[in-house]
Amino acid sequence: MNNLPNYILEHLVIVLIATAIAVVIGILLGVIAYWVKWAEQAILWLVEIIQTIPSLALLALLMIFFGLGNPTIIAGLVLYALMPIVRNAHIGLTGVENHLKDAAKGMGMSRLQRLVKVEIPLSFPLIFSGIRISVVNSLSIAVMGVLIGAGGLGFPVYRGIQTNNMEMILTGAIPVVLMALVFDHLMNRFEKKLMRS
Amino acid sequence: MIRFESVTKKYGKKTILNKLSFEINQGDFVVLIGPSGCGKTTTLKSINRLIEPDGGKIYVDGRDIMKENPVELRRKIGYVIQQIGLFPNMTVEQNIAVVPKLLKVPKEEWQQRVKDLLNLVAMPYEENAHMYPSELSGGQQQRIGVLRALAASPPIVLMDEPFGALDPLTRDSLQEEVKKLQKKLKKTIVFVTHDMDEALRMADVVIFMDQGEIVQMASPEEMLQNPASPLVKSFLGKHLNNGAVLLASDVMKSRVLKVHREMQTLQSVELMRNRDVNSLIVINDDETYAGTISIERIKSAGKAGTQIGGLLTMEAPVVQVSDPAQSAFELLMESPTGYVIVLHEDQTVAGLITKTSMAKAMGETLWGGDAV
Amino acid sequence: MSFTEFIQLNQREIMSSLFQHLSLVFWAVAIGMVIAVPVGIILSRHRKMAAPVLAFAGTIQTIPGLVMLGIALIFWGIGTKPALIVLSLYAILPILRNTYTGITDINPGYVEAARGIGMTSMQRLLKVELPIATPTIIGGIRISTVYIISWATLAGLIGAGGLGDLIWTGLSTYNTNYILAGAVPSAIMAILFNLLIGGLQRGITPRGLRRVNP
Numbered sequence: 001m002n003n004l005p006n007y008i009l010e011h012l013v014i015v016l017i018a019t020a021i022a023v024v025i026g027i028l029l030g031v032i033a034y035w036v037k038w039a040e041q042a043i044l045w046l047v048e049i050i051q052t053i054p055s056l057a058l059l060a061l062l063m064i065f066f067g068l069g070n071p072t073i074i075a076g077l078v079l080y081a082l083m084p085i086v087r088n089a090h091i092g093l094t095g096v097e098n099h100l101k102d103a104a105k106g107m108g109m110s111r112l113q114r115l116v117k118v119e120i121p122l123s124f125p126l127i128f129s130g131i132r133i134s135v136v137n138s139l140s141i142a143v144m145g146v147l148i149g150a151g152g153l154g155f156p157v158y159r160g161i162q163t164n165n166m167e168m169i170l171t172g173a174i175p176v177v178l179m180a181l182v183f184d185h186l187m188n189r190f191e192k193k194l195m196r197s
Numbered sequence: 198m199i200r201f202e203s204v205t206k207k208y209g210k211k212t213i214l215n216k217l218s219f220e221i222n223q224g225d226f227v228v229l230i231g232p233s234g235c236g237k238t239t240t241l242k243s244i245n246r247l248i249e250p251d252g253g254k255i256y257v258d259g260r261d262i263m264k265e266n267p268v269e270l271r272r273k274i275g276y277v278i279q280q281i282g283l284f285p286n287m288t289v290e291q292n293i294a295v296v297p298k299l300l301k302v303p304k305e306e307w308q309q310r311v312k313d314l315l316n317l318v319a320m321p322y323e324e325n326a327h328m329y330p331s332e333l334s335g336g337q338q339q340r341i342g343v344l345r346a347l348a349a350s351p352p353i354v355l356m357d358e359p360f361g362a363l364d365p366l367t368r369d370s371l372q373e374e375v376k377k378l379q380k381k382l383k384k385t386i387v388f389v390t391h392d393m394d395e396a397l398r399m400a401d402v403v404i405f406m407d408q409g410e411i412v413q414m415a416s417p418e419e420m421l422q423n424p425a426s427p428l429v430k431s432f433l434g435k436h437l438n439n440g441a442v443l444l445a446s447d448v449m450k451s452r453v454l455k456v457h458r459e460m461q462t463l464q465s466v467e468l469m470r471n472r473d474v475n476s477l478i479v480i481n482d483d484e485t486y487a488g489t490i491s492i493e494r495i496k497s498a499g500k501a502g503t504q505i506g507g508l509l510t511m512e513a514p515v516v517q518v519s520d521p522a523q524s525a526f527e528l529l530m531e532s533p534t535g536y537v538i539v540l541h542e543d544q545t546v547a548g549l550i551t552k553t554s555m556a557k558a559m560g561e562t563l564w565g566g567d568a569v
Numbered sequence: 570m571s572f573t574e575f576i577q578l579n580q581r582e583i584m585s586s587l588f589q590h591l592s593l594v595f596w597a598v599a600i601g602m603v604i605a606v607p608v609g610i611i612l613s614r615h616r617k618m619a620a621p622v623l624a625f626a627g628t629i630q631t632i633p634g635l636v637m638l639g640i641a642l643i644f645w646g647i648g649t650k651p652a653l654i655v656l657s658l659y660a661i662l663p664i665l666r667n668t669y670t671g672i673t674d675i676n677p678g679y680v681e682a683a684r685g686i687g688m689t690s691m692q693r694l695l696k697v698e699l700p701i702a703t704p705t706i707i708g709g710i711r712i713s714t715v716y717i718i719s720w721a722t723l724a725g726l727i728g729a730g731g732l733g734d735l736i737w738t739g740l741s742t743y744n745t746n747y748i749l750a751g752a753v754p755s756a757i758m759a760i761l762f763n764l765l766i767g768g769l770q771r772g773i774t775p776r777g778l779r780r781v782n783p
Binding site for chain 3: 048049052053054055056057058060061063064136140141143144146147148154157158160161164166169172173176177180181184
């Protein structure tokens with residue numbers, strides 16, 4: 001399997017692109033849920049509903065719009081990654097202690113300044129924890145990309161299934177599980193560091 | 198009833214109970230007290246085998262408890278812990294009946310028992326039996342906790358700081374209720390607390406522990422008269438009064454109604470009626486004592502629409518806070534007003550000594566406790 | 570062909586896939602429960618074993634579904650059996666974790682009170698611990714069910730049928746109607762069960778526990 005490094009790289013790139021997009025959209029939605037009272041429940045409800053949809057169903061539906069290939073799996077991963085990020089951002093932002101918010105108000109900061117300079121930094125550990133959960137989930141779900149014509153480690157796995165080749169399946173599977181465990185561990189450590197500071 | 202014979206318990210190298218020996222008689226209310234970590238809770242939990250000692254013997258009713266089945270032993274001993282002990286998934290009735298049910302008491306019997314017990318603490322069955330613990334106040338919850346311990350009519354009840362989490366008022370009334378119940382039902386109660394007030398008020402026998410040993414085991418009166426060590430003394434604190442001179446400030450009540458001398462006569466009469474008193478303490482604008490005014494005085498000399506300032510009398514005896522209580526007592530007995538005014542050094546009013554406040558303070562000194 | 574026409578034409582196939590899917594999910598979650606709840610209870614009695622067991626179960630959970638199905642396919646061939654084995658395995662962890670934490674998170678005061686008044690270990694479990702932990706355990710079943718509805722769509726790949734079969738046919742023939750006929754019902758099923766079990770979870774919570782934290 002001399003293509004393995006390529007599969008790993010493509011898998012990582014897919015997951016990282018999806019995570020990056022999900023972080024931006026997720027924090028944005030989290031902020032909207034925090035700022036706009038009437039949108040709060042709707043947003044939280046929506047991301048939970050998306051999370052509930054079976055992955056193959058979601059990917060197949062997305063394929064109708066995005067066609068076969070990497071964009072579809074990236075779109076799917078983004079949608080799945082939203083929930084932990086939005087929820088944690090929302091919990092984090094609403095959980096910032098009132099006296100800190102008041103202090104920021106008292107210093108004459110605008111709503112946006114308060115958000116960027118005080119509220120997001122204070123809730124960042126929690127947001128980061130959401131990102132960690134998303135990354136670990138995405139690494140696993142990305143394997144399904146192969147079913148809608150995307151690349152990554154799903155390719156050897158699926159080829160292995162088709163040819164009844166255990167070795168080939170494991171060639172794809174082991175790096176996925178290892179990456180998931182490594183990312184989980186490293187990000188967890190970083191998270192603990194964030195919490196302490 | 199309960200006998201400890203050189204009971205020892207160690208956690209690692211730390212000795213919690215050090216060859217503890219004592220005996221508790223039937224029908225006694227025994228309070229275990231001491232600084233935290235002294236072993237009082239361990240002692241209590243050894244009695245129903247929640248904690249098992251490493252050495253020594255414990256007898257309940259003459260029988261070595263290590264030879265008994267712990268589950269059956271516990272069903273014969275009531276147990277009350279701090280507030281959280283009620284099962285949140287069970288109603289009041291289910292909570293109280295839990296031990297009788299474990300003992301397979303017939304339904305009619307335990308239902309009657311629940312009714313009787315709820316009546317004992319004035320919580321009518323119809324209103325309370327089907328409530329959940331979360332729907333009750335803290336004091337009510339702990340009443341139910343006590344009833345649950347009594348439900349199977351165990352001769353012995355263990356209580357582990359049962360009132361620690363309650364507010365002082367609720368605690369007072371629960372202490373009284375439990376003491377009454379104990380006398381009425383003739384239970385042997387072993388009670389752990391760190392509150393000396395509670396211990397002195399409730400105990401027939403106080404066992405004072407420190408570092409796993411008994412420092413003193415005595416009746417409250419005896420302990421107050423002869424504290425066995427400086428530590429016991431420090432715990433007894435304010436209850437000790439080794440002949441120390443009581444001051445006027447010790448026997449007064451400090452929350453008294455004061456009015457300014459500019460008050461209208463009519464207003465003051467109304468105030469006195471509302472408060473059900475027949476005289477008022479009057480102060481000057483700088484808060485210093487100006488005199489007193491009585492309803493009779495206003496009636497005989499006052500005109501509607503005047504201020505009380507002109508009608509004041511100085512007939513009430515006055516003492517300073519630091520005067521001995523004894524001289525205040527003598528003044529009180531002779532006083533035409535039935536009270537004595539107590540002033541701070543700056544002549545502002547510190548309080549009032551009445552026959553009631555005097556009697557309360559003397560009672561406390563004699564028998565301990567915070568009766569106020 | 571419009572979607573409605575397609576549905577009318579293939580009504581029977583869609584319905585039978587739906588039922589296959591439901592029965593697959595039902596059995597997987599049921600088997601998962603039968604294993605996870607007792608194991609969770611045992612772990613709550615032997616807490617030293619809990620950390621390694623839960624970590625192991627957690628690691629299994631990170632193995633992508635496709636991989637597990639592939640491995641099962643090689644071991645047991647095509648059909649319902651390998652799919653059911655894999656799905657049950659996935660169903661275990663959330664229920665196991667919630668059973669364990671549901672019991673161990675109970676305020677120690679309740680446990681002490683239960684022991685102190687003379688309950689046996691079994692009575693304590695049945696009368697105090699399990700009733701208090703039930704909402705949490707059902708929460709685990711809810712997570713498992715939603716997961717399994719999702720993973721079961723993959724089971725079509727190894728010939729276990731279900732709604733995944735339709736999606737799979739749609740994907741491989743690029744037939745939107747088939748994709749919709751499989752994806753939409755499976756999505757609705759997942760959302761519905763999530764709501765349903767959530768409602769059950771609230772309904773089954775003893776009244777006395779609703780105000781305090783479950």
